[in-house]
Amino acid sequence: MRLAGVKQLVSVCFSLTITAVCLFGSAGRLDWSNAWVLLGLSLVTGLAFTVGRDPELAAERRNVKAGKSSDKVLVGITVLLGPMAVWITAGLDDRFHWSNGISSLAFTAGLAAAVLAAALIAWAMRSNRFFSSVVRIQKDRGHTVVDGGPYRFIRHPGYAGMSVFILVTPLILGSYWALAPAAATASVIVLRTIMEDLTLHNELDGYADYARRVRYRLLPAIW
Secondary structure (H helix, E strand, C coil): CCHHHHHHHHHHHHHHHHHHHHHHHHHCCCCCHHHHHHHHHHHHHHHHHHCCCCHHHHHHHHCHHHCCHHHHHHHHHHHHHHHHHHHHHHHHHHHHCCCCCCCHHHHHHHHHHHHHHHHHHHHHHHHCCCCCCCCCCCHHHCCCCCCCHHHHCCCCHHHHHHHHHHHHHHHHHCCCCCHHHHHHHHHHHHHHHHHHHHHHHHHCCCHHHHHHHCCCCCCCCCC
16 A cells, blocks of 8 residues: 555544544443444545545645634634534533434434535535645646536535534434534634635635636525
């Protein structure tokens, strides 16, 4: 296996470890089936996002320092602190039975929506060789407007998928209380969408024309 592939697998395993520690540590038990479902889904999506990815894109996504300073705090919230708050809240909910469980229909709907959201993120990543972890114009990589794949329908499909995934995670974990940090995290994702869209309008050649063709940022026919 190439070194790049090993690094990608290590990244996936590290992410899963953090998720597992937050979930099982806060719940105080390992026999929590909802958590295992989320971990399984996270493993599959993590591999889909990373394994076989363009090495240049993988290096770009690791280069968080290159992003705009105003975006770095938002990155930390959307990628780490927000999800951790959801996992820990759901784990405490499971331990102390705050929600008294949710319906199997809500769980199934949440799982189905999460799978579709993950597929949308993976599609966006495979369609956009400039799919960075941070907001920046990649002049060093010949940054151009991407209008293929899901970018034909909305301008920020990656953020759309992330928003849906975080919002339905509490349903998978069986916690209504976790909806509060999930909604807060999704709000930060929307803020990042606004900031990135403004940056692209102001700094990326051809983006304004693309935005006139593809009117909506996250939700077709809405916004």
